[in-house]
Amino acid sequence: MGSRIDEVLARARDAGVEFIVLPADEPSSWDFVEKLSDGSFVLPALGLHPWMSDQPLDMGELRRRLAGCGAVAVGEIGLDRVVETPPFDVQLRCFESQLDLAMEVDLPMLLHCRKAFDDLEAVLRSRGGHFRGVVHAFSKTPDIAARFIEMGLHIAFGGAVTRPHARKARSSAAALPLDRIVLETDAPSIGMLGIPPESVEPAHVALAAGAVAELRGLSLEALGEATTGNARRLFRLA
Numbered sequence: 001m002g003s004r005i006d007e008v009l010a011r012a013r014d015a016g017v018e019f020i021v022l023p024a025d026e027p028s029s030w031d032f033v034e035k036l037s038d039g040s041f042v043l044p045a046l047g048l049h050p051w052m053s054d055q056p057l058d059m060g061e062l063r064r065r066l067a068g069c070g071a072v073a074v075g076e077i078g079l080d081r082v083v084e085t086p087p088f089d090v091q092l093r094c095f096e097s098q099l100d101l102a103m104e105v106d107l108p109m110l111l112h113c114r115k116a117f118d119d120l121e122a123v124l125r126s127r128g129g130h131f132r133g134v135v136h137a138f139s140k141t142p143d144i145a146a147r148f149i150e151m152g153l154h155i156a157f158g159g160a161v162t163r164p165h166a167r168k169a170r171s172s173a174a175a176l177p178l179d180r181i182v183l184e185t186d187a188p189s190i191g192m193l194g195i196p197p198e199s200v201e202p203a204h205v206a207l208a209a210g211a212v213a214e215l216r217g218l219s220l221e222a223l224g225e226a227t228t229g230n231a232r233r234l235f236r237l238a
């Protein structure tokens with residue numbers, strides 16, 4: 001693997017990151033993520049993201065790949081009403097088929113959702129309403145988070161909580177049960193305070209940790225221990 005990736009991973013370890021769940025969001029990136037995964041520090045997730053949900057998806061191949069590479073999650077999958085394409089009904093079918101697969105193979109889901117929380121909740125409730133997974137890049141109110149926590153899900157915070165004006169995200173990060181919070185960077189899609197999205201890398205999860213720790217009046221160590229433990233349980237890591 002290239003030296004830049006080695007450096008990025010080394011910086012993550014130096015920042016105290018214990019492992020990284022790395023999603024491959026479309027079939028063309030599944031190979032790359034599988035190769036980068038080492039089963040301990042870089043852990044793969046495979047799926048078809050709602051933005052790419054008009055691509056063909058071979059569910060049999062996804063099922064085989066998830067098992068073959070030791071994937072720890074299915075994702076990112078979900079619903080996005082901010083984008084106009086692919087059309088929502090296409091996103092919905094793609095999400096439902098992968099949700100059903102995740103339940104069948106008993107893997108947690110990495111859930112992507114923008115302006116579609118009512119739709120997401122309705123689909124989940126139609127499937128019985130109890131799941132393992134994470135609503136990622138969460139930036140909404142504690143009330144919205146609570147609807148998903150009630151269904152067994154975790155809430156992931158990243159760049160938004162580092163921004164002083166992200167009031168909803170910060171109020172959720174302060175108020176939600178500590179045992180349901182995990183941290184992420186979503187690199188390179190979401191910026192951190194003072195860092196543009198393309199420069200964000202896994203080491204910067206420490207900035208999100210620092211922001212959440214401060215909001216909750218916890219030490220960085222205590223917050224990191226809690227969120228790392230939550231992620232270990234969620235993804236069933238040793």
Ligand SMILES: [Zn+2]
Nearest residue numbers: 076112136137
């Ligand atoms: Zn996403």
